[in-house]
Amino acid sequence: MSPVETRSRTAAWFPGPAPEDGPAPARLVCIPYAGGTASLFREWQRRLGPEVEVVSVQLPGRGLRLREQPYTASAALVPDLASALVEAGLCRDYALFGHSMGALLAYEVACELRERGEQEPFHLYVSGSRAPHLYGTREDHLLSDEELRALVSDLGGLERDRAVDTAYFERRLPVLRADLRVCETYRWRPRRPLRCPMTAFSASRDVLASAPQTEAWRDYTSGSFLRRHFQGDHFFLNDGPTRERLLRSLSDELAGAGADLPARAAGSQSAHARREAPWTS
Template sequence: MKLFCLPYAGGSAVSIYNPWKAKLADADIDVIPVELPGRGRRIREACLSSLREMVEDSCITVAENCGDEPYGLFGYSMGALIAYELYYTLKCQGFNTPARMLLAAKSPPDVQVKRRLHELPDEAFKREICKLGGTPPAVLDDPELAEIFLPVLRADYTALENYEFRPYKEKLRADVSILYGMDDDTTEDNIGGWDRFAANPCRFYAFSGGHFFIKEETAILNEIRAIAGTK
């Protein structure tokens, strides 16, 4: 099964997911990172600050590579929201929709984001980003690295915090699995709400850790193998 993987805010899909390729090959899972502009091999391209633009960009990668066989989407945090919207964009454009969706570290799409981190001055923005635990403080404290990563993070948070939820008439008909951190205070009160968006009951998988439980890689990869129908 091909598994298209979408990154969290500020992340490079290739850097995050490339190490999974060899680790999931034994389960016959072909990991395909979906790189967004402004990072990794696309670092010279302008960052996108609209979730809709991110979805349209990701749609090109998936549509060109999904083929006729069943495939899946894995999205982490921001990537989960992109994956949700991507399902409907693919359907609208006449492409095969994913058979499986693995959505991690994200509240349901109708949960309003109240914070406006992207509007903060640089120093305050960096402090708030570091509190989330996904970006090492040393990265943003280094002027040269901050010059690279800060625009990406700000563009991603602009996209997330300006996202406007609009319900679709049809629910997700994929096999939907929701992965979440047991100590993630951004999702703990609403994670079960994903059931409202799926035609069939979602499967929920809890992991040790907070918002960036993706660091528990072995546990996540084991669940992906199981979800994909192999051990």
């Protein structure tokens, strides 16, 4: 593959525009939930301000990548996404955010990059997701179309206009099934914890990621861990007051992150580092 083809393929993963004023001090790479697109994070750049560059990930099978086959297994998706991040030069001064499936991918990509000798993210944000070792207990990708639509509706992922929702859902159904298969065939393997701080976001009515299941992320970092609990359902980041609280929390945590990055890159440990997980090697 030529350098031009490589750049073009890599750019497809990150469809957002480059910052108008050049690179920001810190970068937040955002990975959507199952069936989601990069447009989920369209307004985040404006909300998080010029100190943070928001990079939205577009997975195959949606948006301008509609003609590409979606992945059905994390074993193929994770290394390809990690390679795209490396090729795009996005693995310095970066944090990772993921919601639901996106959280699982963010964790696995962070581990993959570490194994390649790349810099860990300076922060990992996991949202609406139980800890990785708790995956593998559902088979929602095998549900009928109507059953799957009812599930997404019950989780808060559809609006009230049934005609609009039905058309939207039917267009997304193939990629949703593929993404659910990525999650439901995933099997965690023990590795030493990440060193970066981690923040986990949970919601009061999220039946896919309860507060205790979200709290279980604590053992996946030897750095500081914070869990923030909101009112809402599984899709609490989509709109409304809870999304505003989420963005405000991210803004507060990322504020001034650029000034701290040199010390973090030099391997400094958080003053609030609490423990090493029992499977540390």
